[in-house]
Amino acid sequence: MNIIKNIHDWLFSIMPEGVANIVEMVLIGVAYLTFFAIAGLFLVLMERRVAAWFQLRIGPNRVGYQGLLQTMADALKLVSKELTGTVKADKFLYNLAPYFVIISALMALAVMPFTQEIQAFDINIGIFFLIAISSIGVIGILLGGWASNNKFALIGAMRSGVQTISYELSIGLSLLTMILMTGSLQLSEIVTVQKSGWLIIQGHIPAVIAFMIYMIAGTAETNRAPFDMVEAESELGAGFHTEYSGMKFAYFFLAEFINMFIIAAIATTIFFGAWLSPFGITESIPWLGVFWFMGKTLILVFLMMWFRWTFPRLRVDQLLTLEWKYLLPINLVNIVIMALIVWLNLTIKF
Known part of the structure; x- marks a missing residue:
């Protein structure tokens, strides 16, 4: 993607090659950690929705629009426990x-x-x-x-x-x-x-x-x-x-x-x-x-x-x-x- 190449070129243009490589690896790590968290929360919600559908139940539908924030609320609960x-x-x-x-x-x-x-x-x-x-x-x-x-x-x-x-x-x-x-x-x-x-x-x-x-x-x-x-x-x-x-x-x-x-x-x-x-x-x-x-x-x-x-x-x-x-x-x-x-x-x- 052009945006990824642009970020790569920009990093190498404003800092030494060694530092740019480290910064790039950190950014990639943060991106994957963010995806890890978001995908996990989405899949938990998907699981609960699919389970409700198969069992003829409603499933989570209170927190956020159609229950979209339910897993976020569960994550905050686990963090505070x-x-x-x-x-x-x-x-x-x-x-x-x-x-x-x-x-x-x-x-x-x-x-x-x-x-x-x-x-x-x-x-x-x-x-x-x-x-x-x-x-x-x-x-x-x-x-x-x-x-x-x-x-x-x-x-x-x-x-x-x-x-x-x-x-x-x-x-x-x-x-x-x-x-x-x-x-x-x-x-x-x-x-x-x-x-x-x-x-x-x-x-x-x-x-x-x-x-x-x-x-x-x-x-x-x-x-x-x-x-x-x-x-x-x-x-x-x-x-x-x-x-x-x-x-x-x-x-x-x-x-x-x-x-x-x-x-x-x-x-x-x-x-x-x-x-x-x-x-x-x-x-x-x-x-x-x-x-x-x-x-x-x-x-x-x-x-x-x-x-x-x-x-x-x-x-x-x-x-x-x-x-x-x-x-x-x-x-x-x-x-x-x-x-x-x-x-x-x-x-x-x-």
């Missing part, structure tokens, strides 16, 4: 845990290609980076559950470790299926390949299967219902964050919604062309790419919310059976089929 904790908790790890979850989500956001110009960190191992970073978030959950010195929190944390390790396999293999088509781990190059057609269309049936497995595994990775064994309220109180309150609880709560956005954003980038319009108009009007990217991502977020209010929670054994006996074997066969399609050059070209 007292931070409590158990006497026997490991104070250092207890306080450190929420930041693992928040920082891992922010690092994942940095490589998202909102448009061709708006991408803070475009590296040649983008997909590998995302898979690696997603593993860091679970450390915060494990630390929080263990350091709380609460049996319900510990059970929730252990479930999180088992669930994340299991379903990361399906996420990685489904993404690997699509990488076979593009021959690159760099997100910007994967988007460029899709200028001739979205990968979910180019890749025939294996691409559709990979997308379906990715969405199921991604929902489990974010601890969303029907895979919310980590914080099963009817069994564990609040699960791994039972002993958290105030802003520390808000960090965990906010990170769940941002992680849901990230899972949907990765699917948008890999399967649906990221910021590319199906009509080709983003090439002539670049700023429209942001709306296409956000629109596709929010549709997939809605799909994940739809899962929550449609399917009942699985038992732990059912959750692991689904991954190890069904999704993983299907994924392995799917990769072989995709490899054959690529080898025989059968991908659809527009």
Whole structure:
């Protein structure tokens, strides 16, 4: 975008190169933190609205126009609440845990290609980076559950470790299926390949299967219902964050919604062309790419919310059976089929 280039040129014209680089990085960090907060609040409101719609309720409609400021009021309430904790908790790890979850989500956001110009960190191992970073978030959950010195929190944390390790396999293999088509781990190059057609269309049936497995595994990775064994309220109180309150609880709560956005954003980038319009108009009007990217991502977020209010929670054994006996074997066969399609050059070209 011209405005971004103008800011870059202006900074380098009024200060030394080293200082300008630091200022630029700070501005980018502030922009992403602002987006993190606003997106989190919006997704919480969206969740409550979608839940009300599915359950034939009204939902929040008092604070602000049509309840638009309800999540802002909730955030102010959490900021003003007292931070409590158990006497026997490991104070250092207890306080450190929420930041693992928040920082891992922010690092994942940095490589998202909102448009061709708006991408803070475009590296040649983008997909590998995302898979690696997603593993860091679970450390915060494990630390929080263990350091709380609460049996319900510990059970929730252990479930999180088992669930994340299991379903990361399906996420990685489904993404690997699509990488076979593009021959690159760099997100910007994967988007460029899709200028001739979205990968979910180019890749025939294996691409559709990979997308379906990715969405199921991604929902489990974010601890969303029907895979919310980590914080099963009817069994564990609040699960791994039972002993958290105030802003520390808000960090965990906010990170769940941002992680849901990230899972949907990765699917948008890999399967649906990221910021590319199906009509080709983003090439002539670049700023429209942001709306296409956000629109596709929010549709997939809605799909994940739809899962929550449609399917009942699985038992732990059912959750692991689904991954190890069904999704993983299907994924392995799917990769072989995709490899054959690529080898025989059968991908659809527009």
